[in-house]
Amino acid sequence: MNIRINFSFDQRQGFWPVRGILERMAEKVNETQGAAFAFFPISLVVAEILNNSIQHGMTFKSAGQLRVRHLxxxxxxxxxxxxxxxxxxxxxxxSGTDPLNPSESGYGWMILFQLCTRIQYRHKSGRNLLRLCLPINAP
Structure with a gap:
């Protein structure tokens, strides 16, 4: 599986682009992996990072690319x-993982840290690059 989805965001659209991206990703995962593939953990992680990116990082008009691949x-x-x-x-x-006392970033990052085995981030040349590794046997 090697999926690439390009997207653009205009603040007038609100969070609707996230739903469209998730629907496109679901179609592509189903095409390559079949309906039995555990899509829920992937969609949870992708929805969280997209919502976080749009809410906290995107400017009035921004663009990006989502890549999902099976290693x-x-x-x-x-x-x-x-x-x-x-x-x-x-x-x-x-680094907080206590559900009763989340870090100042809230529950989103806590969910990512509990589901993913590797999280890497860098900002370079005006672009954010966030890479996560989600084990296939994630709940």
Missing amino acids: SCQNCIEITLIDTGCAYHPPKMP
Whole structure:
């Protein structure tokens, strides 16, 4: 599986682009992996990073690319989000995992840290690059 979805965001659209991106991704995963593939963890991670990117990083009009691919050698799904928004704040990833006391970034990052085995982020040349590794056996 090697999926690439290009997208653009205009603040007048609100969060609707996320739903459209998830629907396109679901179609492509179904085409390549079949309906029995565990799509829920992938969609949860993708929805969280897209919503976070749009809410906190995107400028009035921004563009980006979502990549989802199966790394069989590592038994994981690699999810990459590249966008032209502002750098994420805080620049270091939060480490809180207590559901009763989330970090200042909230529950979103906590969910990502619990589901993903690797999270990498960098901002370079006006672009954000967020790469996550989701184990195939994620709940």
